[in-house]
Amino acid sequence: MEVGIIGLPQVGKKTIFRLLTAVETEKMDAEKTKAPLKGVVEVKDPRFDKIVSIYSPEKKTPAHITVVLMPKIDKDYIRSGEFYEHLEDSDALCHIVRSFEDDAIYHIDGTVDAARDIASINAELILADLVFIEKRLERLDKDLKKKQDKEEHKERELLDRFKGQLEKELPLRLLELSDEDRKIISSYPFLTLKPIIIALNVAEGDIAKDVLPAEFLEKYLKEGSYFMQTSAKIESELASIEADNEREQFLKVLGIEESSIDKMTRLLYEALGLISFFTTANKEVRAWTIKKGSTAPQAAGAIHTDMERGFIRAEVIKYDDLLALGDEHKVKEAGKLMVKGKDYIVCDGDILQIRFNV
DSSP: OEEEEEOOTTSSHHHHHHHHHOOOGGGOOHHHHOOOEEEEEEOOOHHHHHHHHHHOOSEEEOOEEEEEEOOOOOHHHHHHSHHHHHHTTOSEEEEEEEOOOOTTSOOTTSSOOHHHHHHHHHHHHHHHHHHHHHHHHHHHHHHHHHOOOHHHHHHHHHHHHHHHHHHTTOOGGGSOOOHHHHHHTTTSOOGGGSOEEEEEEOOGGGTTSOOSOHHHHHHHHHTTOEEEEEOHHHHHHHHTOOOHHHHHHHHHHHTOSSOHHHHHHHHHHHHTTEEEEEEOOTTEEEEEEEETTOBHHHHHHHHOHHHHHTEEEEEEEOHHHHHHHOSHHHHHHTTOOEEEOTTOBOOTTOEEEEEEOO
16 A cells, blocks of 8 residues: 655755665655655654564564655646546645755745645645546536436436535535445545545744644644644664664753654554554564554455464463563463454554464
8 A cells, every 4th residue: 555745845845855765865866857756654662672682583583664755746747647646646635845045945825824824735636536526527417418327317417426525525425425435436546535644844942843734734634634743854864873862862852752754654644544464473573554443354365365364363462461460471371362263453563363264
């Protein structure tokens, strides 16, 4: 699954992309070629690190997701239609918004105004969905004049509902959709159906402050947006520090507990609707990625299709039990190892051992 990183020019997208993916700057030609650039992000999960410390495996494999750096958003890019085409394959969006002042870095609108920029991009996403709906409705109306079709009638009713929502300047992700609704639109590229993270790139001195007014944040949280603050400048400095104790001291001086880029990896993961379960077999601790709400057989299928096909049971250790008791042997002694069948819904952080037979 992929997260598309979007934003106006000179907001820090490339820096944040580099910090997330470790892709070298000279390879980052998306701004020049108008082509998206992909990179892989390691999800920074403290639970994974703790399990590694308990098991001391020979190999460790954390969870990963893909992020895609989109070209800078300007009028030409939007007008060309490529902006929307490039975002179609993204499962979620991350909008990087500038909130720092720097006379040496221009702003496309002349002044720094994060609230304005957020509203502007949201309006473009809503407009893109409206344009698509109007074109599709026009086609449906022509088809229905020639021949009445039950399925096309259903689609038209659903798109009319979507249009009403967008005309109220509200994203489609706020609507409650049935399985049938989702099936009807499964091939359509609605941008405001996608989860969106608003990442405010703030000045160094503002990293521990709430930069935007509470009522503004409340509005976007109600619209189903995720929100966070980061400082690309601070994170670049932090990435250059190799010693763990020096990094901790640096964060302490700033009054923050953790790198915002590390937090961002988990927020991107959450926005995609993903959770992790862990395995500890074969001298490896590994985080596996599944959709929230997955059953134990579906989790087994993430490891190997044969394991899902021949699933017998899952032996489950809760992360909190492992942490409290200190090791797997003590968890078993305390009777905390659970045996679950095909109906078990895997929880975020479960440690699983799958029993199967094919």
